[in-house]
Amino acid sequence: MIEDNLDIARDIADRVERFVRDQVVPYESDPRRDHHDCPEDALITELRGKARSAGVLTPHILADGRHLSQRGTAIVLTRTGLSPLGPNACNTAAPDEGNMFLLGKVGDELIKQRFLEPLVAGRARSAFFMTEPAGEGGAGSDPMMMKTICQPDGDHWVINGRKSFITGAKGAQIGIVMAKSEEGACMFLVDLPDLAIQIERIPNTIDSSMPGGHATVKISNLRVPARQMLGEPGQGFSYAQIRLAPARLSHCMRWLGTCLRANEIATDYANRREAFGKTLIDHEGVGFMLAENMIDLKQAELMIDWCAGVLDSGEKGTRESSMAKVSVSEALMRVADRCVQVMGGLGVTSDTIVEQCFREIRAFRIYDGPTEVHKWSLAKSIKRNWKSAAS
Template sequence: MSERALEISARVEQFVRESVAPYEGDPRCGAHGPSDELAMELKALARKAGVLTPHILPDGSHLSHRETAAVLIRAGLSPLGPIACNVAAPDEGNMYLLGKVGAPEIRERFLAPLVKGEKRSAFFMTEPAEDGGAGSDPMMMQTTCKMDGNHWVINGRKTYITGADGAGVGIIMAKSDDGACMFLVDLPDPAIRIERVMDTIDSSMPGGHAVVSIDNLRVPADQMLGESGEGFRYAQARLAPARLTHCMRWLGACVRANEIATDYANRRMAFGKPLVDHEGVGFMLAENLIDLKQAELMIYWCADVLDTGAVGTTESSMAKVAVSEALMRIADRCVQCMGGQGVTTDTIVEQVFREVRAFRIYDGPTEVHKWSLAKKVKRDWKKVQDQA
């Protein structure tokens, strides 16, 4: 690990543990995520501490994926940490995308306020099942875009749009005659209506997850990202590292949950001795250490692949499956070790359990990634047979 990453991650960890964790019981943390008031208050603290958007350097360049892992794992030590440090989803993934493929004017108008923590963003891709729209299969996209003069006109519905309520920047995917397209828009816009914000199992992301209607939204042609028909390519460029950064943040959360469970098991007495001395509990904590280390190694391995310049879709699928499933086991064991205390809001353990359960679906459920890997197994086998 580079010296700069070690230094940044150490400052992030100290900030999250000392300045952010005390806010975990703040009443402004609601069912649809922390309020924007709380998010801005936390970002102001991070700005003062010099850890706001720490993965993007002052000259606009990014830390490597390996370095980013060290930083985001520490930011994730509290569910509020990524929000405070401005490395939360979907903003972190959107910043990465715009920094990679956005034209200079796009970066100045839409990326700069995200990096500064002045605005939040939303990524409009998934569509309602009742409309026959795109979910895990993006080829089913129903939202359309058509040229009208020097504008594109967009119509459709989207769902599970994280952070749409309160966002200042939107990235919208729609389908033209050429294929998928991606557009940058200022929010709010009267043509984009939030039908409702859904009640979901998770509650860590400001704005929650919304169902959205888009009615005759007019977008200037120069606000298209790239060319017509290139949207899926850009979406994949965003999703491969975004899946990995989810792993990083939630690994940090599980490290903290395991710390809390370990402390409880060493202090709580039952049947004449601390819980940790009962094999049923001690062994669960031992298994947590194994899963935590395996998850960490998988994350750094996948980060190294991305740092070679490879797209890394196979590796990110492997990481998403292995890490999300390992973290689910860890969070579940933490709850179990703490018994009744583990399902209360007295600690973040119950929230981490809920968030990690949702993570197994974010950016494609586990089964979709296994299916993708199974297809690779078949392709590789066929390639060997053809060469034989």
């Protein structure tokens, strides 16, 4: 059972919200942003400097190294999500947040000092190298299909393979690479950039809140000291599971914040804009959409809190995080779509974050497992439980 430090979390969240609204939101129109927000990390460095000065950098990890409970983390990360730039500014963005959680749980002192500390301090970005190109039959939603291999060579391991949709690979200083050995999956910490890891392409994607984009990379004879393997050969999948459920839920937290802000913008517009003799909010077609948003946003908040409570109890939360991911991503998609609709032509422009919110949430329905994969997994568990009860 993890200590529930909600009073501390609420105090941190209030400070985070003030910072995001007052200091981060003005950067949403910064001309340095490109399709992946921060092309040379200059904007992130500037924002993190401001977050550090405000005392809200990596706010979910306390000064003594303790991690807030998942329920507390939800309160804080939702506030960082009030701007698409908020998670990058506060150092709560994916994949860094999930990587910090994993290394904090399973890393030894050397790993924590060399790789975790720079991440917590906001001096480095990281990438998680697991997904592989679909056309080559590699790992996607099914990590058991992994093709990247690793072989021991003296006091090193040599890794070869290709990875795709590796978020933040461009510009990252730290990588967590998954590969398959004779014993099973392995997980390695590597310094980046490395000439053995070459970025082949970075496709333009529907989302634009993750610096470095989602790269396809080729790994050619990457030599990694055995000391930089997490755990033992064959433990890679079990470590990935430690990261999996909390990382799914963190996405829900951050994008809930983004949708709360988009709904604020749409609500303000509906109460100011007049058409056909009255404000839009007074037209049932618009008012009802905003009422439905209120319902979906509360549903998402409660699902996140419920799943966070399960994780805080010490359970793995695999099924619960699947349920939360499906429920929250689908609810937030409805919210984002209605916000665009309420705002009409303005809603499809970049004059507000509403258009970006819609794109980000659409991608979220795929990232960390498409809705259909989670439903399929849940259906399998239903069948298992039925057979167990019937036997």
